[in-house]
Amino acid sequence: MNSPEVQKLEGISESQAPISESVAKSEGNATAWCTVAGGWLALFATFGYISSFGVYQDLYVLSGTSSSSNISWIGSVQVWCFMAMSLPAGSLLDKGYFKCVVLLGSIIYIFSLFMLSLVNIEHYYQIFLSQGLGMGIGAGMIYTPAMAVQAHHWKARRSLAMGVVITGSSVGGIVYPIMLNNLFNSSVGFANGVRASAYLTMGLLIVANCLMSAKPRGDITGRPKAKLGDIFGDKPFLLVGGFGTFFICWTLFFPYFYLQLFTNLHGLPSTFAFYTLTIQNGASIFGRTIPNLIADKLGVLNVFIVVTFGAGVLLFALFGISSVGGVTIFAILYGFFSGGVLSLAAPLMVSFASNDSEIGMRIGVSYFINSFGFLTGPPISGALLGSQINWDKPIIFGLLFLLDQSLCFC
Template identity: 45%
Template sequence: MESQTVPLQIGTPRTSSAKTGDVHSDPEKVSPLASAPAITFPEGGLRGWLTVLGGALVLMCTFGNVQSFGVYQDYYTRVHLKNHPPSEISWIGSLQIFFLFFLGIPAGKLFDDGHFHLSLISGSIILSVSSFMLSLAKPFQYYQCFLAQGVGMGIGMGLMFLPAISVSSHYFRARRSLVMGLILAGASLSAVIHPILLNNIFKRKDGFAKGVRYASIMDLGFLVIANSIMRTRLPVRKNKMSPLRVVREVIMRDGPYLTHVAGTALIFWGLFVPFFYFQLFTALHGIPSGLVTYSISIMNVASIFGRTLPNLLSDRYGVFNVYIPFGLISALLVFALLGSSNVAGVVLFGIFYGSVYRYWASLISLHHRGEDLMSLSIRMRVGVTCTALAFTCLTGNPIAGALLSPPHYTWWRPLLFATIVLLSGVVLLAIARAGLSRRRGTQRV
């Protein structure tokens, strides 16, 4: 299957009228971003699908690890770093997420300048070395885990994450939603495998070192395969506007987009709290150890199947019209965890929250769904969004840990915090939706 397409002109107006400060209504302001020769997308082929497979493998080693941090949070809190409170421990995982998002712009710049493989290889080496160094971390040595897992692994993940997702756009346009779903499924699959592997090995003598080492070997194998099969296809594009000028003259004047960023950042402030603390919650509430072992995996199994429904509905009803209700459901589920102190409650929460939380991946770029992702304007918007998310992801889980107030563990405080910020984010998304609806002249947004 082969189709020939020309990159969309971002913000091409639906009417001839121009509004002051609305960059979407004046093509003269944005035409330099979109002027480019026609590009053909093969929509498949061996090289294209191998690149998709490579992207999924990279996400297994990056976001899959992030989604599995709840295992470390529980083990560190009760065993390996039990001399440190949960809030301090959560800084390790939060720093991973911070670097994963914060390095999106520099890693994206390397990708734009034709240095995709440099970014991927560098990230693979840093991640692998740091992961093996983590296996050498001694009990009660917080700084060793912080440097190896938080800083080292986080930087390695950040160098690979965005380029691994972006390179598939060299091969696919019409199938881009399907491809993105397949790549993101790699993170969910890894977040099922890693918790099971780590929880079962951590129980043994010297289990921490062995478990981390086995996971590191598995990830190293995935990264070697990914580096071997992923290829770029399109030439380096020369942009007529500098990235800073795009941010200043295009992005910062777009009210609905900025509101969308603020709402998404608030949602990410509380979104990962269940993933960091769910296993610890189950362990401290007397849930059988067999179920505790699989608690994180239950959520991530549900997320594999759950991410398809929002995409199907959003294609029909509009992305904001679907993701706003999903955000509301997520907030209510987090608060409902307070009553999930038995086996049935834990299983149901894991299934339902895992099924709906996956909308996070689409929140980053839902403001631009259907537009040309090769455009500098759109790439910079995604980069700005990721930068904003980095700071809320860095602080959300430590705040929740501090609110736990160990050793008594007052669970309603962190769960209420997560619920409030999720609901606040949903409100801002609703405001952004209203502005975008007026701009486009339709309720299907």
């Protein structure tokens, strides 16, 4: 194999260089698998819970807390904080503060979740502060380090390892909607239901913090740490991982926020509506592993284009859906393709890294830019939906940007 100096002269980054068979075989020790397991639990408790916001959206709208557009700001701010915190969290990971960042994020996240159980559901600002800001900031301090730290332990099967970790959010997206819907619509009620989910989440994050580990500072490559200015000067990275994925994030979460409400307002059984998010998140388990497995062989960007295009085409199908079978098929397929988009985002950013010491910052920069798409996208969809609940406008808004960006990436 070429020396690092020759690779640098030829413009070949370390992350793009051929992987030797000895490196591939050395992967998968106990520490690596424990970190995968810990990351899986962390995403179950954070991204999985956030993916279940449609349950809260439906509850708040039908309870008269505020309009659908205003309520969607809670979820979008939560996702914005979740993604925006990736920049400082990723940078601190690269500097060797992995354990401290994840522990602090866990404390903030759990505290905010318990505070949500104490709010008055009629007081919008209380929900916004605890669920939108508090939980979003705490989850953001956990998410990027839990994903990026996998690159410390994996190389030849890095995309697959990250894909396995992010399936935790899919399983969490199955468990939490069922749990919350059944608790909220029983004698347990809102406050005790949220509190029960908080105890479960706290236990998962305690185990996750114990399992995950990072390589010591300076033990990754021995090279200087990445500079923010150099990353912002990387035009291909910004075009794909910044502005390109921004427009995808603008519209990707529309069904996650509104599918349960869509089902209820189309006159379908409410007992079925409770499980739409569960079906969607269940299907995304396969979407967050199979595309990543293929990406390790065919290229991350190539597979990313396919799943983005698929998600856009599926939004078009919402125009003709009005039955239980139609919603079920949509939830399964959209869960698969949107899961592929979400799971391939981190490996796509890693593919631009010149060495492992800048992985956390590159993911952080990309997620920070994308966070503004998550912040504004759901409220725009809610405003387009309007008080008369017209589904045509938000559907067209979503499918146009997903299809457009897949073609731009081509």
